[in-house]
Amino acid sequence: DTGVSQDPRHKITKRGQNVTFRCDPISEHNRLYWYRQTLGQGPEFLTYFQNEAQLEKSRLLSDRFSAERPKGSFSTLEIQRTEQGDSAMYLCASSLAGGKGEQYFGPGTRLTVT
């Protein structure tokens, strides 16, 4: 296991298009998190799952955003009708529930909306 992986690493899309990102966590980790990071800011929490259950969603996650983790393994984050303000780095992280709180981050997907 080489750690958390994300696909694609870069995505350029036109405003109004839908995009989907994938995250594969560390295999034994049951928690999976999505964060968004814009230039000059720290990561901002979007949502997280424990197994397949989505336990929390940020108010940042508008109804254009949806995340799934259907089998409790990989997760997808979809953005519908993208806007220029969605341009950011989308980070995925995973951890063990009940662990020491350490989250392991993926390399991120950089989204550019033109």
Place this chain on the structure above:
Amino acid sequence: AQRVTQPEKLLSVFKGAPVELKCNYSYSGSPELFWYVQYSRQRLQLLLRHISRESIKGFTADLNKGETSFHLKKPFAQEEDSAMYYCALILNQGGKLIFGQGTELSVKP
């Protein structure tokens, strides 16, 4: 609301100089605090956590509940310490991280 503040966007020091990256938090409960680091072209990774009271790569951080601070310190900076440093707070074990804005540390030769 819970918040983490890192007042310095950029901290520039010379090799061998002491370093202190500031972090203040606002949270009424018992926080768990972390420092994460991102080296150039690498992913975000944990540097240290307050509950472990450990020293990693010569860095230490002490939680001061009275001042609601968790400053990161190193007595002698090295060039390889140059990176982005993020202070983060967890509200409940295993839950979401709340990050500060980050401080870029630049260590000059």
